[in-house]
Structures are given as structure tokens and as C-alpha cells.
């Protein structure tokens with residue numbers, strides 16, 4: 320039965336998530352763009368509203384000024400007429416000037432020598448104004464005319480006043496002009512009530528840019544010329560009225576909205592101003608609230624998108640699908656495959672590795688009683704997964720029937736196109752048959768075909784290794800050389816087949832006399848040798864004697880049923896102190912064997 324992909328559900332869920340995510344993103348996009356358009360329109364509407372408010376405030380202030388100045392000019396005209404008819408002294412003349420009680424404007428008369436006379440309680444006040452431009456102009460027949468003077472601190476009131484001066488059509492005695500000083504405070508009170516809210520201002524400029532009044536008050540700026548400001552230079556001088564956005568020209572705000580207008584028939588300009596940031600305060604609050612609400616609504620979508628994007632960049636479903644395709648090769652893998660994902664979100668089942676091995680255990684293909692080797696395999700697999708490296712190993716496990724199963728395990732670390740680790744794809748092959756063949760071939764290469772004991776080459780190799788170890792640790796090592804007596808006769812008398820059987824029987828009998836660590840080998844013909852680690856000559860001699868006796872009692876049968884009497888000669892030697900040469904050991908044992916042969920055979924000689 321085909322196993323379901325571990326991420327099948329997750330993949331379906333991933334498609335649904337992607338669709339939902341797309342919808343969510345579209346919705347977010349629509350929401351944010353809708354909000355953007357709405358807020359832009361609101362801002363526009365708010366600015367238009369503020370502009371209208373500025374225009375209205377400017378217009379109201381301008382109308383007020385127009386009315387007040389007209390009234391004052393009318394008063395001046397009437398006063399002039401009265402002056403001409405009365406023709407009396409200064410006191411009487413000043414008495415003829417009319418007062419404007421509402422504006423608290425004080426009349427004054429200007430003499431040819433630049434002195435001004437004004438009524439003062441009690442009597443008349445006299446002060447010099449011939450140094451002030453507006454007054455001086457009246458003394459020059461070519462430049463005389465109605466003028467609005469620069470604001471000045473009234474010598475009588477001690478407050479800011481704006482003088483309005485008008486030449487007399489014909490001098491009355493020494494008087495050449497008459498005027499009126501308009502106190503600022505009533506003007507300011509009016510303008511303050513008209514200025515746009517919140518935080519707006521109304522400024523009144525003379526047409527040459529001199530600031531006459533400003534509500535709210537900024538006394539340090541009164542009388543200063545603002546002709547150099549951007550608003551004055553670029554807008555006021557070019558049109559009688561308008562709306563402009565430019566840096567504030569008296570309060571230093573960087574973005575101000577101004578509505579300016581020239582007062583009809585007067586050399587005055589009224590400017591209503593407001594800081595754009597202040598004007599848009601309520602719009603900002605609205606934008607903030609709506610923005611936060613939209614963020615709250617779209618935040619889950621953004622978070623999900625971010626997570627999806629990270630997942631996609633790590634390879635996404637494409638990599639997981641390839642991993643699963645790799646798993647589908649299970650049939651050719653014989654044993655099993657697995658994928659260990661770095662990204663646990665998609666296939667948590669596959670994370671519990673290795674599924675294939677667990678299945679194998681369930682099916683009895685591996686016995687989990689064999690803890691040590693299985694544990695090593697799992698440990699190495701997980702270590703490679705953690706280290707994000709490839710891994711290869713061979714494991715000797717047992718199945719439920721206690722048969723040896725060889726597993727060849729390979730795992731490859733998979734990386735996405737950005738070089739980030741995605742998964743470990745593993746495959747396990749059952750290589751038992753190949754392994755058994757390999758082991759058999761190895762055994763054949765190392766062992767004597769006939770007797771099954773080590774062959775000459777591997778025995779000498781083994782002896783060499785044991786000699787090196789004994790030399791390094793200064794341990795005893797013994798060697799026995801054995802030779803079947805009169806073997807040629809046996810062959811000749813009973814045939815080679817019987818001779819072979821004798822050799823096999825001798826090998827088995829001798830091997831049975833040895834410890835696990837001793838090694839028996841056939842070194843040619845009827846000759847054998849035994850390497851005995853950790854053994855001295857005396858102990859080796861006893862072993863040789865035991866083997867000799869065992870061989871004597873073997874008495875294998877020949878083809879004709881006769882017992883073959885076997886006997887063995889042996890030469891024994893041990894490693895001399897500081898001896899490292901295995902050749903010398905073999906030669907010495909050979910000499911003892913030779914001695915045994917020449918002293919009657921069927922005996923053990925030891926050096």
C-alpha cells in the first residue's frame with residue numbers, strides 16, 4: 320500500500336493558505352489604498368476649509384479696518400473744514416477737531432517746523448515729529464498727501480499708536496497738516512476676536528511691508544519691515560489678494576497658510592495666517608486612528624505574508640515536494656527512505672525520524688532489541704542533521720528472527736537556492752547479501768581453503784601485528800610450528816584425499832586446543848603454526864604438547880576403512896627481550912621443529 324505523503328494535508332492546507340493570503344493581501348491593498356485616497360481627500364477638504372476660514376477672517380478684519388479708516392478720514396475732512404472757518408489759536412483750533420470716542424483716536428495738528436500739537440488733559444501737549452517720514456512728507460509740497468505713519472509709541476499715551484496724517488489744503492496759520500493717532504489696543508482686540516482658530520494670526524501691513532499690528536501681539540515686530548519675506552516678495556507684491564503657503568513671516572513657522580488682501584482704498588494689507596501643522600491637527604488625529612485601525616485589521620495578513628515569504632525563501636513547497644519525490648524511491652531503496660525537514664511547519668510527521676526505520680522495526684525487519692547498533696545509527700543520523708552535513712554508514716543489525724541484516728545508510732543534506740538547509744534526505748539499503756558475499760570473499764582471501772584456518776600470508780601478517788604490539792608493550796609472545804610426521808607416506812599410502820582429510824582433522828583438533836586470542840594457520844604442506852599472544856615458551860610448550868596428544872588420538876579412517884595413525888612434531892619458541900622481528904621468531908621455532916624431527920619425531924622441542 321502506498322504511503323501517503325507526510326505533508327499531503329499540509330500541502331492542501333498550504334494551497335488554501337496561499338489563496339487566503341492572496342485574498343488577504345488584496346483586501347489589505349484595497350483597504351490601504353482606499354484609506355490613502357480618503358485621507359488625501361480629507362486633507363484637501365481640510366485645507367480648503369482652512370483657506371476659507373482664513374479668507375473670511377482676513378476679509379472681516381479688512382472690512383473693519385476699511386470702516387474705521389474711512390470714519391477717521393471723514394473726521395479729518397470735517398475737522399479741516401472746521402479749522403478753516405474758525406481761524407483761532409491752537410487751543411481753539413484743537414478744540415474744533417473731532418474726537419472718535421469709539422477708537423479713542425486723538426487729533427493732532429502739525430506745524431511747519433515739525434512740531435505736533437495735541438489736546439492733553441489739561442491743556443495742550445507739544446512734541447516733535449518732524450523726523451518721522453509720514454510727518455516730514457507733509458512739509459514737502461511735492462510729496463504731501465494722506466499717509467499712514469509707521470507705528471510709534473504715543474508720547475502722551477505711552478502705547479503703540481498708528482498716526483494717520485493728512486495735509487491741509489491751505490495752511491491755517493503755521494499749521495500745515497492735521498492727523499489722528501490711532502491706538503493699537505482697540506484694533507488688536509477686534510483682530511484677536513477675528514483671527515482663525517486654532518493658533519491663527521492676523522497681521523496688518525502697510526503697503527510698503529511695515530507691520531502695523533499683529534494679533535496675537537508681537538510688540539518686538541511692530542514697525543519692522545517685512546518686505547524681505549517670501550510671502551511679501553513673491554505674492555503680496557504681485558496680486559491684491561490671494562492664498563499662499565510659505566514660511567510664516569512673523570512667527571517663524573516653516574509651513575504656514577496665508578490669506579492676504581489689500582484693504583480697499585487704503586495702503587494697507589491684511590494677512591490672516593495659520594500654521595498648516597496646527598490646522599491639520601484634527602486631520603492628523605483622524606489619520607492616526609484610521610491608520611491604526613487598518614493596521615490592526617491587516618496585521619495578521621502581514622504577519623502571515625512575512626511567514627509565508629520566509630518559508631518560500633527557504634525553498635517552500637517545491638523543496639518539500641522534491642524531498643517527497645526522493646521518498647517515493649523507497650521501492651528502489653529496498654529498505655526505506657526518510658526526510659528530516661529543517662522547516663518543521665510543513666511535515667511534523669517526517670520530523671519524527673526515521674519513519675522508515677520505525678516501520679522496519681514494526682515489520683520485524685529490524686529488531687529494536689539490538690539497541691547498541693540501532694542507537695548508534697540514530698545518533699549519527701541526528702548528528703548529521705544537526706550539523707547539516709552528509710552522512711554515510713554501515714550497520715550490522717538483527718531482524719526479529721535473529722538473522723544479521725546489514726544496512727547501508729546514506730543521508731544527504733539538502734540546501735535551497737539561497738544555500739539554506741532544508742532537509743536531510745536519507746536512504747537505507749539492505750545490503751545483507753552483498754555484505755555476506757564480501758565477508759565470504761574476505762574470509763577466503765585470509766583463510767586456507769582446505770582447513771579453514773588462516774593461510775600462510777595472513778598468519779604471517781597476524782604474527783607481525785602481534786609482534787609489534789608485544790614489542791611496544793614489552794609483552795610475551797610465543798610461536799609454535801607444527802608438522803605432520805610422514806605425511807608424504809600418508810599421501811602415498813592412502814591417497815591425497817585421505818591426506819586432505821587428515822590435514823583438516825589436524826587443524827580442527829589443534830584449533831580446539833587454543834584460546835580465542837591464539838591464531839592457527841597452515842603455512843604449507845603438512846605444516847601449521849600457532850601465534851600465542853601473552854604467552855611464554857613454557858605455556859606454549861604445554862599447548863603444543865596438548866595438540867600433539869590430540870592428534871595422536873585422532874586416527875581418521877582411510878578410504879579402505881583403515882585407521883590412519885597421525886603424529887605431530889612441534890618446535891616452540893618465545894619472543895626474546897627487545898626482539899621485534901617475526902622472521903627470527905619463525906626461524907627459531909623452525910630450528911626447534913627440525914630438532915624434533917631429527918630426534919625421533921612425535922615430540923615437542925622448545926628453545
Ligand SMILES: Nc1nc2c(ncn2[C@@H]2O[C@H](COP(=O)(O)OP(=O)(O)OP(=O)(O)O)[C@@H](O)[C@H]2O)c(=O)[nH]1
Nearest residue numbers: 802803804805806807808810815818819844845916
Ligand atoms: N594431501 C595433501 N598433501 C599435500 C598437500 N600439500 C603438500 N602435500 C604433501 O605433503 C608432503 C610433504 O611432506 P613433508 O612434510 O615434506 O615430508 P614428510 O613426509 O611429512 O616427512 P617428515 O616431515 O620428515 O616427517 C608432500 O608429499 C606433499 O605432496 C595438500 O594440500 N594435501
